[in-house]
Amino acid sequence: MDLNDAFYFVQIVEKGGFSAAARSLNIPKSRLSRRVRRLEDDLSVRLLQRTSRIVTTTEVGKEYYRHAKDALARFEIAEAAVRRKTNTIEGTVTVSCSVGMAQFALDQILPRFLQDNPRVIVVQRASNQMEDLIKDGVDVAIRGHMDTLPDSSLIQTRLARVEWHLFCSPKFHDTLDQADDPIALANYPALVLGRPRATHQWSLTGGDGQTASVPCRVRFASDDMSTLKNAAALSLGLVALPAYVCRSEVEAGSLVRVLPDWTAGHPQISLLMPSRRGLLPAIEAFLHHTKHELPAILAGDANQSKKEAQR
Amino acid sequence: MDLNDAFYFVQIVEKGGFSAAARSLNIPKSRLSRRVRRLEDDLSVRLLQRTSRIVTTTEVGKEYYRHAKDALARFEIAEAAVRRKTNTIEGTVTVSCSVGMAQFALDQILPRFLQDNPRVIVVQRASNQMEDLIKDGVDVAIRGHMDTLPDSSLIQTRLARVEWHLFCSPKFHDTLDQADDPIALANYPALVLGRPRATHQWSLTGGDGQTASVPCRVRFASDDMSTLKNAAALSLGLVALPAYVCRSEVEAGSLVRVLPDWTAGHPQISLLMPSRRGLLPAIEAFLHHTKHELPAILAGDANQSKKEAQR
DNA sequence: ACTTATCGTTCTATAATTGGAACAATGAGG
DNA sequence: CCTCATTGTTCCAATTATAGAACGATAAGT
Numbered sequence: 001m002d003l004n005d006a007f008y009f010v011q012i013v014e015k016g017g018f019s020a021a022a023r024s025l026n027i028p029k030s031r032l033s034r035r036v037r038r039l040e041d042d043l044s045v046r047l048l049q050r051t052s053r054i055v056t057t058t059e060v061g062k063e064y065y066r067h068a069k070d071a072l073a074r075f076e077i078a079e080a081a082v083r084r085k086t087n088t089i090e091g092t093v094t095v096s097c098s099v100g101m102a103q104f105a106l107d108q109i110l111p112r113f114l115q116d117n118p119r120v121i122v123v124q125r126a127s128n129q130m131e132d133l134i135k136d137g138v139d140v141a142i143r144g145h146m147d148t149l150p151d152s153s154l155i156q157t158r159l160a161r162v163e164w165h166l167f168c169s170p171k172f173h174d175t176l177d178q179a180d181d182p183i184a185l186a187n188y189p190a191l192v193l194g195r196p197r198a199t200h201q202w203s204l205t206g207g208d209g210q211t212a213s214v215p216c217r218v219r220f221a222s223d224d225m226s227t228l229k230n231a232a233a234l235s236l237g238l239v240a241l242p243a244y245v246c247r248s249e250v251e252a253g254s255l256v257r258v259l260p261d262w263t264a265g266h267p268q269i270s271l272l273m274p275s276r277r278g279l280l281p282a283i284e285a286f287l288h289h290t291k292h293e294l295p296a297i298l299a300g301d302a303n304q305s306k307k308e309a310q311r
Numbered sequence: 312m313d314l315n316d317a318f319y320f321v322q323i324v325e326k327g328g329f330s331a332a333a334r335s336l337n338i339p340k341s342r343l344s345r346r347v348r349r350l351e352d353d354l355s356v357r358l359l360q361r362t363s364r365i366v367t368t369t370e371v372g373k374e375y376y377r378h379a380k381d382a383l384a385r386f387e388i389a390e391a392a393v394r395r396k397t398n399t400i401e402g403t404v405t406v407s408c409s410v411g412m413a414q415f416a417l418d419q420i421l422p423r424f425l426q427d428n429p430r431v432i433v434v435q436r437a438s439n440q441m442e443d444l445i446k447d448g449v450d451v452a453i454r455g456h457m458d459t460l461p462d463s464s465l466i467q468t469r470l471a472r473v474e475w476h477l478f479c480s481p482k483f484h485d486t487l488d489q490a491d492d493p494i495a496l497a498n499y500p501a502l503v504l505g506r507p508r509a510t511h512q513w514s515l516t517g518g519d520g521q522t523a524s525v526p527c528r529v530r531f532a533s534d535d536m537s538t539l540k541n542a543a544a545l546s547l548g549l550v551a552l553p554a555y556v557c558r559s560e561v562e563a564g565s566l567v568r569v570l571p572d573w574t575a576g577h578p579q580i581s582l583l584m585p586s587r588r589g590l591l592p593a594i595e596a597f598l599h600h601t602k603h604e605l606p607a608i609l610a611g612d613a614n615q616s617k618k619e620a621q622r
Numbered sequence: 623a624c625t626t627a628t629c630g631t632t633c634t635a636t637a638a639t640t641g642g643a644a645c646a647a648t649g650a651g652g
Numbered sequence: 653c654c655t656c657a658t659t660g661t662t663c664c665a666a667t668t669a670t671a672g673a674a675c676g677a678t679a680a681g682t
Binding site for chain 1: 312315355375
Binding site: 340364 | 658659660661662663677
């Protein structure tokens with residue numbers, strides 16, 4: 001009974017196929033094919049039902065997967081325990097995050113982490129669509145979300161809450177009829193993140209808890225926050241963005257905040273991990289670093305901002 | 312990173328030495344020696360301190376042993392879970408069949424199977440369109456078909472051949488011009504299964520092998536055999552249905568068979584499975600049960616029919 | 623109704639692992 | 653002090669697993 005067979009099997013289940021697993025592990029798929037067959041022969045039961053096109057896990061296969069995955073996690077813990085004792089923080093940490101997070105928050109965090117941990121390799125996957133952490137081999141994901149995340153199989157840690165504000169250029173600000181009433185902002189040209197819905201509107205929350213839905217006219221929609229920011233600076237319209245994304249522009253005066261008493265959302269930023277892998281020292285180190293550094297950056301560390309302003 | 316190395320290491324720790332472990336496992340000790348060294352190289356730590364006389368576990372080795380033993384225990388649990396399932400008739404069997412088959416044949420078979428196998432869960436998927444067994448996780452499909460099935464990757468077992476007959480109500484039967492000539496039935500209102508083609512016709516086969524194609528006028532088309540049967544009983548027209556579907560109505564006198572010497576098709580009923588290898592006992596039990604019971608029901612078990620008639 | 627891309631499996635020369643004997647190191651018993 | 657049995661390690665022919673191409677099957681794209 002070869003324990004590695006179980007490992008290969010788990011990889012195939014998680015990656016969703018022989019080829020996918022082979023690519024991910026950088027091994028030929030002929031090996032996987034043979035090893036799984038041997039495992040099935042040993043157990044004298046079919047674990048994967050396969051055609052040339054798709055692979056599905058049988059009832060027994062699911063059962064075996066659950067336990068085997070658990071066993072493998074223990075092995076990783078065993079290895080991690082040894083590495084910890086030998087003070088070797090090394091290995092690869094794969095981090096998933098949104099493009100915006102990459103550009104405006106992790107750009108400050110990751111380089112420092114790499115400096116502090118010279119033997120760690122970081123692979124960053126910036127993407128705006130939430131990927132399957134396990135299938136894509138992601139160790140840590142940093143995501144913003146409005147409501148509580150449903151996925152229960154993931155470990156989640158709250159990092160910070162951020163505020164979204166409305167911004168526009170000073171020049172555009174002058175053209176507003178009234179700059180203190182949400183309703184008055186209706187039907188101004190809007191620069192929106194992502195793909196706009198038919199009837200786009202801003203959901204604003206006032207300082208005293210009151211809410212307002214302001215319909216707007218989509219002038220430009222993009223996945224990229226930088227581009228939106230530039231468009232706003234060129235007076236093309238109003239844009240709702242996370243406060244930390246626009247901080248430097250506001251300080252530099254190229255953007256001004258519209259409706260300073262209202263927010264355009266305050267999502268929770270969470271850190272997600274698949275199961276126990278977080279105990280690997282390199283991942284643990286990344287976790288610690290991020291938990292320690294990210295909230296200050298998202299909140300807009302007051303001291304640092306002031307320092308920059310003084311210079 | 313070879314997981315088996317960890318297994319060998321644990322054995323050596325538990326048996327107290329390379330030779331003892333080798334004897335216990337019935338493998339040469341040269342293997343153990345090499346594997347432990349490789350494990351130590353991978354972890355870049357010494358796990359066992361060995362002289363030619365005595366073996367002691369290092370501090371890190373003890374730590375690794377604790378976790379690795381734990382992981383191995385999980386693997387045993389995984390294997391045990393599979394063994395249990397392969398030794399017990401239990402688990403879930405997913406059965407795909409046509410709606411008609413579900414209503415008029417499996418309705419008698421499945422309850423008995425469930426009674427006989429109390430630890431088995433059956434999931435029935437009644438659908439008139441052939442689904443992808445593997446993609447949809449179907450263990451067993453029961454299908455009727457005229458010609459040989461093409462799909463080669465599936466295991467197929469012939470269960471029975473059934474006959475389709477023409478039926479109508481006694482009252483409707485009286486209105487027929489001639490009740491013994493296929494040609495004379497042309498253009499009577501027809502109740503047809505499925506979606507009717509532009510030119511619908513019955514393909515009839517006589518007792519002596521002669522064939523006839525009789526065009527007909529579609530009055531009502533439905534996917535549901537029950538509804539068609541009721542419509543026929545209400546004298547709405549002629550209907551072609553499997554004999555076993557209408558047996559009780561014929562015995563009760565609410566339907567009569569038209570052209571008793573002619574059949575309207577005699578499809579093969581087959582049982583399909585994704586693979587023969589590593590069958591779960593529960594599925595095997597279902598197979599056996601179905602092969603044993605279904606042919607009699609489809610053929611219209613004479614004894615049982617008579618018994619029911621006598622009561 | 624084609625072509626194309628991708629899937630899992632199979633084939634075979636090649637590379638890695640293995641078993642068993644020989645090995646040096648060690649301590650027990652006389 | 654000197655066997656001698658037993659320890660873990662090393663060596664090399666024989667076995668076994670492997671990589672990579674070829675393969676048949678299957679969807680999707682055109």
